[in-house]
Amino acid sequence: MNSIKKLLIAFSLLSLLAGCSPDVREISDTALVMSIGVDYDKENKKYTFTTYCILPAMPGGDKTGKLSEWVASGSGESFLDAAKNLRSRAGKSLIFQHAKFFIVGEEAARYSFYEIVDFLSRNRQIRITSYLIVSEGKAADKLQVKSDSGDLISNELLGKVRNEKEWGKSITMIIRDIVNLFPSQYRGYVTSRLSTAQSKSKPHEILILKGGAVFYKGKFIDWLDGNDTITVHLLSKKSRWKELEIAEVIHFQSLKLSVFYHVSNSVIHSSFVQGTPKMNIDIQLNATMGNMDHNLNLNRREVILQLEQAAARQMAAKIQKSIDHFQKGLKVDVLGFSDRFIQYHPKGWTMLKKDWDAVYPTIPVQVHVSVKIEQLGMIQSMGVE
Amino acid sequence: MEQRPEPIRTSVDLNVEKLLQRFADNEHLVVRNIHKEEGSPLASIVYLSVLIDEKRLNQQIIRKISEDLRLQNGSAEDTIMESIHSLGEIKVLPQIDAAVSMISDAGILIFVEGHSKAYGINLPGYETRSIEEPKLELNVRGPREGFTEDLQKNLGLVYRRLKTSELKSKAYLIGKQSQTSLILLYLENKVDGAVLKELKSRIESINMDVVSDSAEIEEWIQDSTFSPFPQILNTERPDRVVSALNRGKIAIMMDGTPIALITPTTFFELLHPSEDQFERFYFANFMRAIRMITLFISLFGPSLYIALTTFHLEMIPTPLMMTFLSTKAGIPFPSYVEAFLMEIAFEVLRDASLRLPRIAGQSVSIVGALIIGEAAVQSGIVSRPMVIVVAMTGIASFTIPSFNTAIALRMLRFPLMLLAATSGVFGLSMGMFAIILHLCSLRSCGVLFLDPVESASWRNSLKKYFLLPVRYRRISRVKKHE
């Protein structure tokens, strides 16, 4: 009896509260932010915050509701200030939960990356699984670009990221990984690079997602080209290389063969021999024949073996070249060698870490690649005669 | 008005006069006297003409008595006594009060001169419905007989299915005015004595003037009066009563209603129709699992929708969010108002279609659902997803066979919607927790209401919730009083 009375009172109180909650956001009053662009003007110390939103086209208009795109930017003293100033232009309340892409302008990535990362990880609305991409030039411009296919830009970007694993020449990181690697003083990391190019068929520019942007010690350092991102893919997390597919042209006995590789295993070994660090990289690839330009008798075992060796040599050289570039050119540990030492050689690491920047370029890295041509495709060879 | 029991006199005239006093202003009381010769009557037959079968009275009883009198070879009184005794089931009533209730209970009363007792014979002549297929609990497979308003027939339906001497019954007369008979049925070897004792004491405590349906008995004997959930199963299927008896339950059957009560009942028994036992066990269990989902949907459907679309937009997948964005554009009401409107409209339609004559009822529900729903969407009053959610919720609640459980769930939906509109999933989980707590605190005649879930091991609970094939179905006894 008593409890019923209590419950009744409680519910009648609640019915007064219902809808008064300040957290209610009606879908009909919202604009869905799909991607966010961030720019920084170093001279004026101004931040620009650009949102790419979609909203219903005409309220109460057509039966089949259509969506329209809307790009708006605001600028201000700080990141949040800029985002809030944006509200002066917005006719709806902005919802960031569905923003999948953060496009960071080159200048912002170079000079105010700390603030960006802090904002992204602190804000509750932002998913830690969204992607962070660095754009050449201003990010705001990239969001204004019309998409090539006529789809929404955000959908197109999502498709581009999804296609990444089929060619490996871009590498997009999610915010979680960036926030996690950001404070590291020893290793760098790579995320994708967004650029524009003139479309051949259409009058306007189109977006290109290719290559990478290297970050080290909390700021953007340099660009990376597509071949180097393949190496980063190959030697990074299992979840990445597991699905990766890379195409490669092999020159073999005056023939030109195209194959694509799947990674079957990829291991980095670290060792500490008499105080000197050493890295061993072991990659096993499975190849599928794509095409070849002359006849080659693939039925013979030694031909296959020779072909596999040639392919492995070529791949090893390619990886070695990338690693040399990381070590000597960039001088950034983008592959996480330092993590290996921290985890498996904690004692040696205490000596290493003082002058890691000097040691890193000198660490000898051995690359070993083995290739297995597992699949030849639907034909074996095009007929002998 | 109650006085101490009045004995029956030896004089017929005196007795009839007493009765006429009791039944003053009742025009249906008939007194027929049997005379040998002129003078005072040898015997009198008293009855209420509306209740009894006068044809049988004339053709069998009166004719028999008068024939016997014609061929008499002893005293007239003895002859009458003899012929009365040969009539079959007679009740000897020593007091006027018992005689009065005999008359009220479709009986005739015979007073014989010189005997200080009245003799009663039940001779019901009112019309009863014949046995039909149950109206509410429809089955695809299984017996097609349902209870009627006649207790004797109903008892017959049960006894026919349980040919054992373990089947015990206990009769009560409930209601000071209505004097409705109520029968408790149980299997001696299966029933839990403590539960039986508890139930008996509760029935004895019933204090009502008129009982018109077993629903009132249910209200009186249930454990928690203010709970929204029914704690006693009601059924109109004899096979369901029999299988319940076999599981150690107690059935309560009442005259004048086709609905029998089964207690102690657990929550999950209310969720499953009796048909489950007759289906192939894969299918039956599949349906049981589905019913678990519909239970969830019918309780949380609209409130979850409100919580997601107003508080937790991040949980809606992006493509779906885009669809919502376009469908919700221009809808004037906030989600929870929309939900309330639609839910109330749904309840109105449901009730209207129930009250109307059957044929009209169907058209109302179809017309209502189609036209109102479509028009509401077309004119932009409610959004399409909302209509889908409300319709889905409504249909889900109809899969629950127990009508009043479904009502309880539908009712609880409204406070949950309020909670969801107040604080999203947080409020919802509070509401869910309160409901679970409440269900856990309930008992049905002392047996835990949520029995299979709360039994000692989870393996056991699963066994109780899902059906095993008939061969392996061990009949588990009702859990003992704790």
Added chain:
Amino acid sequence: MTSQEKISNKQFGSLVFSFLSGFSTLFLIEAKLIKQDVWMSYLLGITVSIGMLWLFVYAQKQYPHLSMAEIFDELLGKWFAKLALCLYLVYMLETGGAAYRALSFFYTTAILPNTPNIVLMFLIFLCTAYAVYLGLGTLARSIQVILPFFIVAIVIVSFFIVREIDTNPFLPQFQSRASEIVFGGMVTLAFPFGKAIIFGFILSRVKNVKKIFSSTAIPMALSGLYLLAVTYMVFGSLGFNLSHAATFPYFSAAQLVRFGEYMERIEIFVISIWTVFTLFEIIVIQYIFMLVAGHVFRIKETRFFVFPICLLFFAIAHKSFIRMMDLSLYILGIYPISSLLPIVIIPVLIAFLTLVKKPRGAKKSVKINPVG
């Protein structure tokens, strides 16, 4: 009234497990502190708290027919017992208040940023007061309903989080100093595990007193295992730096759960079940508070005091830990020391007195027997 209803050992175990596992994974403070070596701290914390509870179990076994509060009376004398019990009351108030606050902070930070704390706490208050009113038996049964859902939800989430782990996050081992581990152990003892000591007061309500130690120790160990698994998953999926930075690391890790490309942010569902789970801690604390307070202040019918007592907790929570940082400062700074008295010192004292007084008690009964 179900006030003297006994609960089975399994129900008791489930209650202990849910009591400990609700909030333990919210902040993961000690894990942020000592990172990969945190398992040693957990081990330390669990061992000590199991040991302390064992002392209570030992005392309970000597006096199987008395409740723990009555045992206090028996051993300490009336006034000292009142003092000790009042210490527990204060301890429960601060723990319960912190739990209230932690839950509402979590919601206002992560899910409902604009809703005032008081609204959430009021809802918590209503719900927990109702639960306390219904009593221990109902509570024990409802945990049996909710625990399977919780386990299923956690298993699903874990399955999706484990996919994100690709290097062993617990390497390198043994990098922390012993003092750090001991401090971490103290924090662990104070925050998730030591709280179990208040179950001492309902030991007498469990059916089988003989098996009571195993039905306490096993859930506590399981709860520790669960905490360790969560820590492993959080470190593995978020990485050290992000786990250290995140306010609610487990919540952040749960955000990673996604079914395919489209179904994301499923964590809200998990959180709704988790919320119910955490409520058990508040409810159990309030319930035991009611029992102990009823004993100390000689209240016969505690039922009427359910509402005021829960209101007291609500008020305490509303007035303390105004800032989020207060809570973590409190848990790191004050709590490990202040909770030592009820968690360690009093149980040791009680067990010691039981040991000392036992022979005398035995003699007494021998003496009395011939007379009686």
